Amino acid sequence: xxxxxxxxxxxxxxxxxxxxxxxxxxxxxxxxxxxxxxxxxxxxxxxxxxxxxxxxxxxxxxxxxxxxxxxxxxxxxxxxxxxxxxxxxxxxxxxxxxxxxxxxxxxxxxxxxxxxxxxxxxxxxxxxxxxxxxxxxxxxxxxxxxxxxxxxxxxxxxxxxxxxxxxxxxxxxxxxxxxxxxxxxxxxxxxxxxxxxxxxxxxxxxxxxxxxxxxxxxxxxxxxxxxxxxxxxxxxxxxxxxxxxxxxxxxxxxxxxxxxxxxxxxxxxxxxxxxxxxxxxxxxxxxxxxxxx
Numbered sequence: 287x288x289x290x291x292x293x294x295x296x297x298x299x300x301x302x303x304x305x306x307x308x309x310x311x312x313x314x315x316x317x318x319x320x321x322x323x324x325x326x327x328x329x330x331x332x333x334x335x336x337x338x339x340x341x342x343x344x345x346x347x348x349x350x351x352x353x354x355x356x357x358x359x360x361x362x363x364x365x366x367x368x369x370x371x372x373x374x375x376x377x378x379x380x381x382x383x384x385x386x387x388x389x390x391x392x393x394x395x396x397x398x399x400x401x402x403x404x405x406x407x408x409x410x411x412x413x414x415x416x417x418x419x420x421x422x423x424x425x426x427x428x429x430x431x432x433x434x435x436x437x438x439x440x441x442x443x444x445x446x447x448x449x450x451x452x453x454x455x456x457x458x459x460x461x462x463x464x465x466x467x468x469x470x471x472x473x474x475x476x477x478x479x480x481x482x483x484x485x486x487x488x489x490x491x492x493x494x495x496x497x498x499x500x501x502x503x504x505x506x507x508x509x510x511x512x513x514x515x516x517x518x519x520x521x522x523x524x525x526x527x528x529x530x531x532x533x534x535x536x537x538x539x540x541x542x543x544x545x546x547x548x549x550x551x552x553x554x555x556x557x558x559x560x561x562x563x564x565x566x567x568x569x570x571x572x573x574x575x576x577x578x579x
Contacts, residue, residue, distance in 0.1 A: 297531030298422030302480035304530040307503030309473040314449040319375035323382030326496035328478025329485035330386040353478020361467030402486035506530035508561035
């Protein structure tokens with residue numbers, strides 16, 4: 287039972303990353319690698335502020351703003367300088383490595399004996415995993431509801447339409463460049479919040495903790511879509527959150543079965559590759575079955 291609670295609580299913290307990746311990968315139709323820099327940026331910003339004496343909640347807000355700024359930089363490179371989106375994300379990610387080191391002052395910043403949101407809001411004497419689960423669930427629900435509301439507004443619909451059909455939305459007088467920058471801003475803000483929460487949960491921020499986060503986010507998105515469907519935007523948000531929890535459960539299971547932790551990123555990459563190729567494999571299987579009959 288303790289393992290289940292710990293798995294679900296971690297899934298909730300990483301669900302914000304998954305929602306951020308979903309906004310770029312599915313809504314904007316951009317593979318944004320900035321997240322590998324903005325995730326540790328959120329962790330570094332939050333940890334540095336907490337060590338300096340700031341309130342953990344203010345540290346999360348600052349982390350969100352830092353992540354948004356990183357998204358704006360990628361958006362500027364992509365829209366104004368016409369650098370391909372994939373390369374723009376890589377450039378920002380590389381630059382953020384140095385920025386994160388400068389913010390923390392060293393490669394690893396521990397939060398030992400420091401107050402975090404999980405120690406300040408520990409209501410009713412709950413253990414760490416249960417506290418993480420409660421706080422993570424509340425934050426994810428608030429973020430999901432805000433996203434559902436925003437993307438139902440005229441501005442949010444314009445962002446969604448930019449990813450779906452940029453030519454049509456441009457013909458309606460909408461500046462698609464601004465919509466792309468806004469989408470990247472929101473995405474990386476959420477990813478940075480996830481980084482800040484994970485750092486406070488783990489008790490440290492590390493400059494290398496962003497390695498592979500794009501694959502983790504994609505795994506959560508793809509698993510959620512395959513298992514829970516994509517009937518509507520609301521359904522997609524729920525699927526992504528549940529996908530993050532399922533992904534964490536899969537990781538916990540394979541670790542319990544004896545997989546070396548060093549092989550986790552390889553396992554995740556293979557899992558994402560299989561999930562992404564599932565429609566093609568399914569189509570070929572159906573074709574094979576028809577041929578057999």
